[in-house]
Amino acid sequence: MHSPAIAIVGAGVRGTAALGRIAARVIAAPPADPLDIHVIDPFPPGSGRIWRDGQPRSLVMNTVPAHSTVFDDATLAFSAPFPGPDFASWCAGVAAGDIAVESEWVHDAAALTLPWSTPSRSLYGHYLRWAHRRFAKSLPPQVTLTVHAASARRIAVEADVFRIALDPVPLAPPAATPTTIMADTVLLALGWVPRTHCGSASTDVPSENPIDQRIERIAPGDRVAVHGMGMGFTDLLSLVTEERGGAYIPASAPTRPGALEYRASGREPSLIAGSRSGLPFLAKPDFGAVPPRARLSALHAAIPQLVGRRPLDFAVDVLPLIERDAAAEYHRALSELHPDAYRADPRTLLDALQAPPDGTGSAHWRELEDASLDAAVRRFDAAAVLAPFASRDAEALDHEIAERIADDAAEAALGLRSPWKRALHVFQAARASIIPLTDFGGTAAASSDDLRRYLFLAGLIGSGPPLFRVEQLLAAHRAGVVRFAGPGFTVRADQTGRAVHHSLSAEPLSHVDRVAEAFLNLPDAERLGDPLIDGLLDDGLARIWAGTAPGEPATLEIAEADSALVGASGAPTAGLHSVGPLHEAIRRFTIIAPIPGTRSSVLREIDAAVESMLARTRARVHRTAEEAA
CATH class of the missing domain: 3.50.50.60 (FAD/NAD(P)-binding domain)
Structure with missing residues (x-):
C-alpha cells in the first residue's frame, strides 16, 4: 500500500x-x-x-x-x-545580493533588467x-x-x-x-x-519552440519560405542573423529613434515571410515603464449583468463595450496631447464614453466623435489593423507591408504619447476580462466566429514582438535578408521544385530551398x-x-x-x-x-x-x- x-x-x-x-x-x-x-x-x-x-x-x-x-x-x-517576488522583484533582489544565484551571468543579467525590460x-x-x-x-x-x-x-x-x-x-x-x-x-x-508529427511533407522546419526547431537545417544562402509573421518569425530571424555572427547596429542616418542597420556575416539565408492573412503582428509599445493598467470601465461595469444572460451574442453584447473603452482611452490621450484635433469641446464626447453603459447618450459616441473631431483626424477603429492591402504587384506589396510595419513601429516608439497605441493596448487587454463571459460556452454558437475574429485581432495587437525586434526586422528587410510575401501564403510543388504563392497573383513569387513554420499553434x-x-x-x-x-x-x-x-x-x-x-x-x-x-x-x-x-x-x-x- x-x-x-x-x-x-x-x-x-x-x-x-x-x-x-x-x-x-x-x-x-x-x-x-x-x-x-x-x-x-x-x-x-x-x-x-x-x-x-x-x-x-x-x-x-x-x-x-x-x-x-x-x-x-x-x-x-x-x-x-x-x-513571493514576481520576476521583476526577483531580478532586483538578485542585483542587490539578497537572492543568491548560481552564476555571475545571472547576477549581471538580473542587474540590467528593469520591470519593463525584455529579458532573455x-x-x-x-x-x-x-x-x-x-x-x-x-x-x-x-x-x-x-x-x-x-x-x-x-x-x-x-x-x-x-x-x-x-x-x-x-x-x-x-x-x-x-x-x-x-x-x-x-x-x-x-x-x-508539441506535436509528434512534422506537419506537411514539404516542411523542413516544422512548428515548434524555437530552440527545438533545428534551425541548422537552414544553410547560409538558402531561400526559405517562412509561415508566420509574429514573435516566432522574429525569433527565427534572430537565430539566423545575430546568432550567426550578424549584428544590428544603430542606423547611421536614423529616420526615427531606435532605427537599426544590419551588418551581415555572410551566413544568412534569404527569408520570404507570409501568412494566411499576410498581416504582421504589431510591435509592443515602448511605454518606458510597466505597461499601464488598461481602463475597461464600461466592460467591467456590465460584466455582472452579462454573466446572468449567458450565452451572449459577442458582437452585440460584448464587443461594443470593448470598443468603447478603447475609444475612451484614445480620446483621453488625444485630447491631452493634441487638443487642436477637435473642432468642438471634446468633454461631451469623453463624458459619453465614460458614462455607465446604460447612461444617457452613451450609445451615440460615434456620432459625437464625428461631430467633435476635425475631418482629417484619424478615428479610432481597431479593425483598421485588418485593412486589405492595396498593392498586387509583388515588389509593391513587399514595400507596402514594410511601410505598415515601419508606421506601426513609429507609433510604438511614441509609447504613452501615441493615442493609437494606448487605445489598442486597452482593446487587446480585454481578453483577460472577458473570461467570465466566454468560458464554458458563454457565447452563443452563432457568435463563435465574432469571438474568434476579436481574439485574432487582439492577438495581432497584443501578442507581437517587442519594438526592438521589429526594428531588427525592418533592418533585415532593408538589407535584403527578408522579403514580405503577402496574404494567402502557400508553398506548392511544381516541375522545378517548391514555389511561394500568395492570393493576390496566380504567378509564383519565388522558388525556395527550404520551408519553415515560425509559429506555435494551440x-x-x-x-x-x-x-x-x-x-x-x-x-x-x-x-x-x-x-x-x-x-x-x-x-x-x-x-x-x-x-x-x-x-x-x-x-x-x-x-x-x-x-x-x-x-x-x-x-x-x-x-x-x-x-x-x-x-x-x-x-x-x-x-x-x-x-x-x-x-x-x-x-x-x-x-x-x-x-x-
Missing part, C-alpha cells in the same frame, strides 16, 4: 505554480500522515522545456518582468497564501527554477517531494488509484526513476504540448499524436469538448469548478485534473502566465484543482484508517 500521493505531470510555469499552491495549503494545514508529491518532467523542474537553460540569450520574453510571477498576492485573497527566456528560467526550489524547501517534513526526469506515457485507473507509466530520459540513472508511479490524484500541467487534442493524451481519450478518462467551434483546435473537456477532466461518460474523472493551453477553447486565455496584482485566473484555476486534489488524499487517509479499524 503506497502513501497518499499527488502527481504533477509537467514542471513548467503551471506545474511550478501548482507546487506552490500545494505548499501553501500543507503549510497552513499540515497533513497528519505522510504525503508524497511526484513531479514528472523530462526537463528541469521550474523552467521545464520552454524556459530551460542553454538556449541562446538573444531569445527574449514576450512579457515584461513586472507581469510575470508564479506566486500569489493579496488580490487573490487565498486563505492559504504563499507570497533563459533568465526567466532561472527565476522559475529558483521558485520551484523555494516551494520544495518550504514543505513540512511529513511531505516528501520526488522529481522524476521522465515523460508520462500512460495513465490508467486501478482500484481508484492512478498508475502512471513513465519513460525516463535517456541520461537518467536507471535506478533514479521508476517506470511506474501510483498516485491518488493527478494534475496535468502540460503547457504547449495544442489540438485530436492531432497531437501524444501517447498520454491519446491514452486518456482511448480509455474514456477524457473526452473532446463538444462546444469547440469549427476551425478551433480540439479541446479536452474539463469541469468548471476544479478543472477535473470530463470522461467519456460525461462525468468528471475524479482525481484527474488538467490546466493550461489544452483547454483554451473552453477556458479562455489559458496561454498566459500568472500576472501579479490582477487576481490571476490562472492561479485561481490551479488553486481550485489543488484544493480538490488535497481533499481526495485526505479522504483516502480516512478511508484507509476506517478499513484498518
Whole structure:
C-alpha cells in the first residue's frame, strides 16, 4: 500500500505554480500522515522545456518582468497564501545580493533588467527554477517531494488509484526513476504540448519552440519560405542573423529613434515571410515603464449583468463595450496631447464614453466623435489593423507591408504619447476580462466566429514582438535578408521544385530551398499524436469538448469548478485534473502566465484543482484508517 500521493505531470510555469499552491495549503494545514508529491518532467523542474537553460540569450520574453510571477498576492485573497517576488522583484533582489544565484551571468543579467525590460527566456528560467526550489524547501517534513526526469506515457485507473507509466530520459540513472508511479490524484500541467508529427511533407522546419526547431537545417544562402509573421518569425530571424555572427547596429542616418542597420556575416539565408492573412503582428509599445493598467470601465461595469444572460451574442453584447473603452482611452490621450484635433469641446464626447453603459447618450459616441473631431483626424477603429492591402504587384506589396510595419513601429516608439497605441493596448487587454463571459460556452454558437475574429485581432495587437525586434526586422528587410510575401501564403510543388504563392497573383513569387513554420499553434487534442493524451481519450478518462467551434483546435473537456477532466461518460474523472493551453477553447486565455496584482485566473484555476486534489488524499487517509479499524 503506497502513501497518499499527488502527481504533477509537467514542471513548467503551471506545474511550478501548482507546487506552490500545494505548499501553501500543507503549510497552513499540515497533513497528519505522510504525503508524497511526484513531479514528472523530462526537463528541469521550474523552467521545464520552454524556459530551460542553454538556449541562446538573444531569445527574449514576450512579457515584461513586472507581469510575470508564479506566486500569489493579496488580490487573490487565498486563505492559504504563499507570497513571493514576481520576476521583476526577483531580478532586483538578485542585483542587490539578497537572492543568491548560481552564476555571475545571472547576477549581471538580473542587474540590467528593469520591470519593463525584455529579458532573455533563459533568465526567466532561472527565476522559475529558483521558485520551484523555494516551494520544495518550504514543505513540512511529513511531505516528501520526488522529481522524476521522465515523460508520462500512460495513465490508467486501478482500484481508484492512478498508475502512471513513465519513460525516463535517456541520461537518467536507471535506478533514479521508476517506470511506474501510483498516485491518488493527478494534475496535468502540460503547457504547449508539441506535436509528434512534422506537419506537411514539404516542411523542413516544422512548428515548434524555437530552440527545438533545428534551425541548422537552414544553410547560409538558402531561400526559405517562412509561415508566420509574429514573435516566432522574429525569433527565427534572430537565430539566423545575430546568432550567426550578424549584428544590428544603430542606423547611421536614423529616420526615427531606435532605427537599426544590419551588418551581415555572410551566413544568412534569404527569408520570404507570409501568412494566411499576410498581416504582421504589431510591435509592443515602448511605454518606458510597466505597461499601464488598461481602463475597461464600461466592460467591467456590465460584466455582472452579462454573466446572468449567458450565452451572449459577442458582437452585440460584448464587443461594443470593448470598443468603447478603447475609444475612451484614445480620446483621453488625444485630447491631452493634441487638443487642436477637435473642432468642438471634446468633454461631451469623453463624458459619453465614460458614462455607465446604460447612461444617457452613451450609445451615440460615434456620432459625437464625428461631430467633435476635425475631418482629417484619424478615428479610432481597431479593425483598421485588418485593412486589405492595396498593392498586387509583388515588389509593391513587399514595400507596402514594410511601410505598415515601419508606421506601426513609429507609433510604438511614441509609447504613452501615441493615442493609437494606448487605445489598442486597452482593446487587446480585454481578453483577460472577458473570461467570465466566454468560458464554458458563454457565447452563443452563432457568435463563435465574432469571438474568434476579436481574439485574432487582439492577438495581432497584443501578442507581437517587442519594438526592438521589429526594428531588427525592418533592418533585415532593408538589407535584403527578408522579403514580405503577402496574404494567402502557400508553398506548392511544381516541375522545378517548391514555389511561394500568395492570393493576390496566380504567378509564383519565388522558388525556395527550404520551408519553415515560425509559429506555435494551440495544442489540438485530436492531432497531437501524444501517447498520454491519446491514452486518456482511448480509455474514456477524457473526452473532446463538444462546444469547440469549427476551425478551433480540439479541446479536452474539463469541469468548471476544479478543472477535473470530463470522461467519456460525461462525468468528471475524479482525481484527474488538467490546466493550461489544452483547454483554451473552453477556458479562455489559458496561454498566459500568472500576472501579479490582477487576481490571476490562472492561479485561481490551479488553486481550485489543488484544493480538490488535497481533499481526495485526505479522504483516502480516512478511508484507509476506517478499513484498518
